[in-house]
Amino acid sequence: MSNQHRRAAFLHEMGLGPIWSQRGTAASQADGAVKDVVVTDIRAMQTTAIADTRPAWVEQVSAAAVPMHAPVTLAASEVTTTSFADIAQMDWAQLKSVVASCTQCGLCKSRTQTVFGVGDQKAKWLFVGEGPGRNEDFQGEPFVGPAGKLLDNMFGAMGLKRGENTYIANIVKCRPTDASKRDRPPAAEEAAACMSYLERQIALIKPTVIVALGKTAAISLLKLDPATPVGKLRGTVHRYADLPLIVTYHPAYLLRNLKDKSKAWADLCLAMQTYADTPSA
Ligand code: SF4
Numbered sequence: 001m002s003n004q005h006r007r008a009a010f011l012h013e014m015g016l017g018p019i020w021s022q023r024g025t026a027a028s029q030a031d032g033a034v035k036d037v038v039v040t041d042i043r044a045m046q047t048t049a050i051a052d053t054r055p056a057w058v059e060q061v062s063a064a065a066v067p068m069h070a071p072v073t074l075a076a077s078e079v080t081t082t083s084f085a086d087i088a089q090m091d092w093a094q095l096k097s098v099v100a101s102c103t104q105c106g107l108c109k110s111r112t113q114t115v116f117g118v119g120d121q122k123a124k125w126l127f128v129g130e131g132p133g134r135n136e137d138f139q140g141e142p143f144v145g146p147a148g149k150l151l152d153n154m155f156g157a158m159g160l161k162r163g164e165n166t167y168i169a170n171i172v173k174c175r176p177t178d179a180s181k182r183d184r185p186p187a188a189e190e191a192a193a194c195m196s197y198l199e200r201q202i203a204l205i206k207p208t209v210i211v212a213l214g215k216t217a218a219i220s221l222l223k224l225d226p227a228t229p230v231g232k233l234r235g236t237v238h239r240y241a242d243l244p245l246i247v248t249y250h251p252a253y254l255l256r257n258l259k260d261k262s263k264a265w266a267d268l269c270l271a272m273q274t275y276a277d278t279p280s281a
Contacts, residue, residue, distance in 0.1 A: 011157050011265075071105060071106050071107075071187040071189040071190045072105075072106025072107065072109055072110070073106055074103065074105070074106050074108075074109070078103060081104060082098055082102075082104070084196045087196045087197065087199075087200050088196070088199070088200060088203070090200055091204075092121060092204060095116075095197065095200055095201070095204075096116055098197075099114050099116050099173050099197055100113075100114050100116070102114065102173070102174075102194075102197075104193045104194070105172075105174075105189065105190045105193035105194065106190070107172060107174035107175065107176055107186070107190055107194075108174055110174075110175065110177055110181075111132075111137060111174040111175055112137045112138055112140075112175075113137065113140045114140075114173040114174055115131075115132040115136050115137065115140055115141065115142050115170060115173055115174070115175075116140075116169075116173060117142060117167060117168060117169035117170070117201060118141050118142060118162070118163065118167070118168050119162065119163050119166050119167030119168050120163060120164060120165055120166060120167055121167065121204065121205060122205065122206075123165050123166050123167040123205055123207060124165050124207055124208040124209070124275070125160060125165055125166045125167070125207060125208070125209055125211070125275070126166075126167050126168075126169065126202065126205055126207035126209070126210045126211070127151070127166065127167070127168050127169075127210075127211045127213055128168075128169050128170065128171065128198070128210060128211070128212050128213060128217045128221065129142060129143060129168070129169075129170045129171070129213045129214060129217055129250060130170060130171055130172075130185055130186065130213070130214050130216040130217055130250060131170045131171055131172040131173075131174070131175060131176050131185070131186050131216070132170060132172075132173070132174065132175040133145070133147075133175060133183040133252075134175070134183060135148075136175065137174075137175035142168045142169065142170050143168055143251070146252075146255055147250070147251040147252040147255060148251070150251040150254060150255060151168070151213075151251045154251070154264070154268060157265070157268070158268055158271075158272060167201075167205055167207070169198055169201055170198075170217075171186060171191050171194065171195070171198060171216055171217055171220045171221075172186040172190055172191060172194040173194055173197060174194075176190060185215075185216045186216060188226060191216065191220045195220065202240070202241075202243075207243060208243075208244075208275055208278050208280060209243070209244050209245075209246065209271055209274055209275045209278065210240055210243055210244070210245040210246070211245075211246050211247075211248060211267075211268070211271050212233075212245055212246070212247045212248070213248060213249070213250045213251065214230070214248075214249060214250030214252075214253060215228075215229075215230045215233075215250075217247075217250075218230065218233050218238075218245075218247040221240050221245060222238055222240065222245065230247060230249065233247040234247055234248065234263065234266075234267055235266075235267070235270065237270070237274050244274045244278065246267055246268075246270055246271040246274060247267065248263075248264050248267030248268065248271075249263065249264050249267075
């Protein structure tokens with residue numbers, strides 16, 4: 001299967017084939033495929049997805065996406081702390097070891113295992129999600145199950161692949177659940193407790209572009225008001241430290257809101273354009 005047909009297949013899986021798959025010379029050169037796609041698809045963004053008017057439902061969904069949750073609290077004797085300064089000096093092995101036994105927040109109580117992250121430790125592309133769900137907690141890898149399959153298809157549409165020049169991490173390393181044992185977004189306190197691990201991962205990876213998948217990832221990395229809707233964060237190149245950061249929808253959200261896949265693709269095109277424009281890419 002040629003690169004062009006492979007990309008068309010991924011776009012079809014994203015529900016975008018008729019809109020995005022046949023554009024000029026895109027994907028005709030293996031090495032330059034990403035830049036070619038950016039040039040052609042950005043034009044389409046300008047005529048289709050970029051015409052996002054942020055309808056009321058986007059704001060409603062965004063506002064509902066991160067409800068306030070009381071964190072599970074630990075007794076002082078249950079908490080083991082590692083200083084930010086120590087974490088900032090750790091190598092990969094040390095960091096993985098500390099995370100695996102971490103009890104810095106109450107999410108440690110209900111986890112099967114920590115979900116550290118997966119991928120190329122020298123990746124140019126870093127994708128950050130919210131936290132492990134049931135499947136991830138069981139398997140120990142981020143973005144498995146249906147949302148993971150969609151993320152893999154998004155990678156494919158971008159000319160990327162899980163584990164090759166990509167790294168996937170989450171804001172929290174342990175699965176947040178509600179009183180009914182259902183997945184929930186992490187509370188602000190839980191995100192704050194875990195953030196130093198992700199910060200160290202980012203420092204070690206040194207990505208060229210960060211893509212925040214969903215509201216929790218965006219507001220945690222950008223340190224924004226939790227009430228900020230995703231609709232107001234899309235379409236802009238933000239900065240995490242001095243790295244460009246693009247915000248798009250979480251794949252799990254896209255599985256429930258299929259019509260927003262075209263907006264997500266526009267976000268990914270912006271990310272590819274940003275990557276192409278970065279001198280160190
Ligand atoms: S979510 Fe993060 S801070 Fe909380 S226990 Fe797990 S690894 Fe530690």
